[in-house]
Amino acid sequence: MTNHDLIATVNQHGYAVVPVPPTPDDPFDAHRRTAHELGLPDAYIPRLYRDPQVLKTVAQPGPYNEIPRADSPVPPWSEVPGQQFHVDGLLEPLGGIRTTFLHCLTQAHAGGATQLLLACDAFTDLEATDAAAALSLTHPQALTRVATIPGTAPERLRSTGPASGRVDGELATRYSDGTTEIWNTTDNPDLQRALAYLRGPALDTHLVDIVLAPGQMLVFRNDRVSHRGRPYRNGARPRRLTRSM
Template sequence: MGPAGSEKGPCELKQLFVDYRDAAAACPVAVAPSGRGVDELGDRLDTYGFAIAEMPGSLSPQEAIDFLAKSWSLGEPYVPALYRLPGAEQFNRPYAEIRADDGGDHPGFAVRSAQEFHVDGTLDGPGDVPTVLMYCVRPAVQGGESLLFNSIGAFHALRETDPAAAAVLTRPTVLRRSSTLRGVEAHTDGPAFVVRDDGVIVNRYSDVPSTTTWIPPDGEEDALARALAFVRQESSSDGRYRLSVRLAAGECLIVRNDRVSHARQSYQDSAAQPRELLRATFGTSPQ
């Protein structure tokens, strides 16, 4: 969070009312080695909760991530809690190569199938991983689009039309997220959304069948069913709250993981042209 909570409020408020069909939402911002473009990129990130940067070709993937991290004072990459557990050592790295690997162990990274909406940081608490950078080294031959879901915007809309349904999503143990890493048994219970005292909504909405369990409090089963029907409908196709983008090589997707959930379409690639992203997550938000 920023040094003064009041400075962040208006930006997050804007995201509650944006339309992901706006032409500007999916339009990459060119970033120059001088740093020109970074301010505009930050504005996009504040407005939509994500932004796409076209990084200078002179930078390696890791340099490109470091360049943005330094520009925004993000500090060093944060390794999510799951990857710091015994048994997950091979994933305990500041930069994760997301690339299909037929012999690989990671249930999300090593496969070419679609991934449903989630926030990064399976075991982390709401808002613990506010920023995720995904740099496209090489796009897939076909498919592999990144999907962005304005989850706090959809939550706000639900709150306006069905407050009881929205309220269930804020219950402290309504959403269990579990490790599916081989040999690592762990889960974290928490809310899908937190409404902070200052009104800021923090996102933890994830709906991946293999790792997500919804646990309604007694008497709130119907309200949860209504909430999930609404959120799943709004995230099922591109529209006001959902956008698909296909990253090109050299583009970096920046996601406010505490405000937006992301997903991926399935893809096909080849041994000669494997799809590859380099990802770093941060425990801080851009300053």
Template sequence: MQQSQTDFRDPSCAEPVGFAGRDTAGHLLQRLEQHGFVVAAIDDPGPPDAQMVALSAALGLGDPYIPALYRHAETVNYSASYSHILSNPHDQHPGFSTTAGQDWHVDGLLDEIGTIKTTVLYCVRAAQRGGETLLFNSVVAFAELREQDPAAAEALLSPDALTRSSTIPAIDLSATGPVFSVDPGGNYITRYTDNDTCTWNFSAGPAGALRRALDFLRVAADNPRYQRAVLLRAGQALIFRNDRLSHGRRSYEDSPDARRHLIRVLYANAPV
């Protein structure tokens, strides 16, 4: 996996790549394999839905995936293929409708690790200030941990290491699973999340191992080698491997007459 060699301190990893359809898809795929993410600059911005269809077709992503959390009667309002992320004081979604920052997570709170392979964030309108998406190369940090402290790494592979629970008001749903695993191709995949949805099972693995693992990952997440901030401009799309990177968001401020507006689309397929 080329992503294991990337260094997020290299400014070129976040340079936008022009997208004009299938002819330029190869450049996006190359960056995705190298870094786990790529910023696509749409050459001819049009209706956002049409841009997402074109991008999905060029990368072979197939149809959007609806996360398990949003397949319940209580959450049907969030079950659209294209999720609009913009501040809304009348909505209670803890991620979509607030200007607050978001801690590390992967998309798919209830889904089995590795189910959602690709996330696309398309910027319709940027914030007045802030709102950068943060990316953490968590699978590579885990590989380093496994070399330095195998017992701590093994604790993260435990099938009952982490329970994630919905924080949407009145929605009592949760899922337990490993923090990292290995896919059929032998590559590490991640479910690393460190936010208020988490309940850690510190009995997983040898005594003290999971706490050491968390300490290591929290330090690694602040290391510029593993962390990258990406500020999208209107007409740009951030495409990243949700099964290989964890992500978050810095808080932001809207202008009085124009709210920050991103569209999120999830896919069960990896780009091809």
């Protein structure tokens, strides 16, 4: 796939999987090479990982990191729980981080798929059948994301804004739905219906499962696609994924 084709595929479908050979002595060189080939800027450090309190407690606070952010050895044959749907950049505004790279260095022994929810496509379908529910996702108070990093003041790091909307004329999402999210659903039946759709029927038609093999990179539009990692079991060697935004 040429660079032009890759850009077109990611912009049209929201994601693409491409072969990117790793550099043995630099796990993040593949990110720099791919960004350069696609004409993207240097990798971005999200606002959360520029916070002074967070910098004291979180491993790998720079623009490149491993998933999970392990600061201690990972035992062989250990079980790792899954994630909830989110977009990268907990404190970023709608559309704040447009692209994410995930690069596989070592596969899990079992499990470990990355699931993509094509959230903007889901929004478009919802808008066609329940315009009021879709509109509720664009309200500036619809979704609050809260950092829960140990060692930081509770709920000091939070960001409230729409879950969907247009940025520079293009539909964008920050749909995230886990323990760090607060939805403004009180006395809000429209938003309740929207969430019921995103948590249910949307998963039947707008969910993609991807299991990366070593040397494969997932490139996706973080402003159009929500993602989550599924549970997995390590083998004799731990699974290694690297990430940049």
